[in-house]
Amino acid sequence: MENQPNQNNPKTPLSRAGGRYENGIVLLMALTFGCLFFDRLALNFLMPYVSKDLQLNNSQIGLLAGALSLAWAFSSFFSTAWAETNNKKKIVFIIAVFVFSICSFGSGLATSFVTLLLARLLMGLAEGPVIPLAQNFVERESSPHRLGINAGILQGMGSALFGSILAPVVLVQIAENVGWRNAFYIAGAPGLLLGLIAWVYVKKSTAESAQIKEMSTLNLSELLQYNNIKWGIPVACCVFGWWFATLPFISNYFVNTQGMSADEMGKTMGLLGVSGLFSSILVPGLSDKIGRKKVILFFCGVGACYPFAVYFLAGSGAHLPVMFLTYFMMGLIPLVAAVVPSEAVPDYLKAKAIGLITGVAEIVGGVLIPALAGLLSDAVDPSAFLWIAASLALAGLAFSTKLK
Template sequence: MTAESARQQRRLLFLLTSILAVNQLDRHIVNICLAAIGAEFSLSDTELGLLAGPAFMVAYVIFGFPIARLAVSFDRRNIIGVSMIAWSTLTLMIGMAQSFAQLVLLRIGVGIGESGAVATSHAMISDLYPPERRASAISTFMTGANIGLLLAFVLGGLITQTLGWRYAFVFAGLPGLVLAAILLTTTKDPERRSLPGESDDRRALIRRTLARIAPDPGLRNLTLAIGVNGIVTFAMLTWTATFLIREHGATPLAAGVILAFVAGVVGGLGTFFSGRLADHLARRDPRHRMTLLVVATFAAKPFAIAFLLTDWLPLGVLALSISVLFSSAYWGPTLAHLHGGVDAVMRPMATTMVLFCYNVLGIAVGPVIVGAISDLAGGTQTGAGLRYGLVTVQIAGLLSAWFYWNVRRSMAAPTE
């Protein structure tokens, strides 16, 4: 590879990573604005949950598969660029919405647009880099998700507090239009490395992977555990800022900074160190990976509930941080067990299926359950509705420990 080709390779990877950051910014900016949106349109928490979750995710899932099929035959750069123009424009237009119906329709549109970016970017990166460098490239790309989440909470909170929630959506939509123009005018779709007939092989691989996971009690329980974790994670991610604003009188900026620190910094540390601890424990007995997740799940819940029940914000932030440190432990051990339970050729597809379960259950179910419980408990009238909803979800999240224990029971003891 020439020096110029290497520069173009790095430049495209940086651009795709930036696009992912904007993708996540536009997806999660709504979370920091829920309190202000609900107040302006007199919405119930159930309606806010629908806006944050299913309005986006159902469209994202339904349109993700046909757009992925288009990416097999058409220019992937154009698919990402057009998708980005669409979702960025619709994000900007959310700031101009005049009714709940308009908010939902625009949010559905954002979901449709965003469904054309992430999977297509993964495919481009896989063709851009050889197999021996692909994992590092994809890891670099995925840092865009963390950057986007931090931007959504910090910048979203700052703009909502100083200019109002409508401007938060306007400013969130603008960067995507600029990046789309750069992508479409300065880059080209990498040459495809896939072989003729690979699409047929991929369809067969989907069937084979499903046939491997579904009947296996360990992998089946692992998938259920990650689905429960998704519900808890996205319920907290969606509603914590609104909870801080309602229950503790926090400003949108303060709530955003707290969430950025807890979800971004503390969550990242938990994920990083838990993977290394799980590998260390697994040298003695691979079942200890699941033991770690059972213990971490039980350890996280008292601190999460303490955060939701305390009236002193500094103590609540400390408790939430400790809870997230434990509750973010599941990714490394979960994926390690999954990859060890399927053939090497199935690992990417198995990972995709597990992530699909995590995202669909998490975003489509978690925010709505909390919103509905909050309304039953009085909603915004009592100010305690979200507390009841989030505590309920946290307690129900103990199901994941049971599923992880079932995974452990399905594993054979190590031989001496």
């Protein structure tokens, strides 16, 4: 996995010359990514309020995270594959942005576990194709030497800046002052504007499907012939699972087990978001310089230390700084979900490869892992989710040795 331009994806002179448009696409996709994660992660940060009002236990919290991820996973692959095959990527992207923005209101209207579960399922279906298509648009317009850092900017501004830094601070303050339901309503508004901007700004050439080799919508068997797809799937499952094993439970754990106030929890989650922002740019950028495999191996090892920092350093002066550093494994998400698959396959399979890896990783890492973590945290110990995360980081390290 040397840092070389993908021979399957030679950039056209227009793409290479369009630096301004390249930067514009990266910024627009990053902002859209940000709104999506702001909406998706809102429930995690509002969970202390929602779980109290709706009387939710850890198993139900894990199922809520899993339901959204399951819907997201199927929609991510099948909607993206359909859009690629039928040359409808732009229209699918724009409709999905509008729908997930509207769906954010559904979470605010929930009155029970069942209605909240339905709202999250609908949101997952709408959000599924947005990330693979956004990554595909960015990859299409990226200069070869900027692919890693552009994917990192997308992840950094998206899930880190909006989803992990602004969301916990802003949403907790809204919930404290005007209630958690209003926080969900406010979270859904910006996506509508970005959908309109994407409608006008994204060029036809950016979203146009490459010439397909066969009249097939899925190309599953062909995709699995590529080494970095075959082994990239379990690596992505472990990286996603490491993140999702902790994400639905960590705010509750900080408040109910480690005794943080709501304000302290919000600031701690915001600090982890800053770590996610830095890592999402620095880690993929580093991989542009020294290669993808070396970076994935190293930061899987770093991420295995994060649960130990959360558990053993609580209350000490080292708690926050060590959590900040070990959370840098989050920077692997754009690598394993977008860069590795897009570099592994020819043009006509790129969007499908991203959708496949994202979809499978969402099912395993975002559905099964949170459900298991919730059950064990209820049945064994409230910290059980942390040890699941540590195990997944080590498994990801082992699988990544098979990458080329």
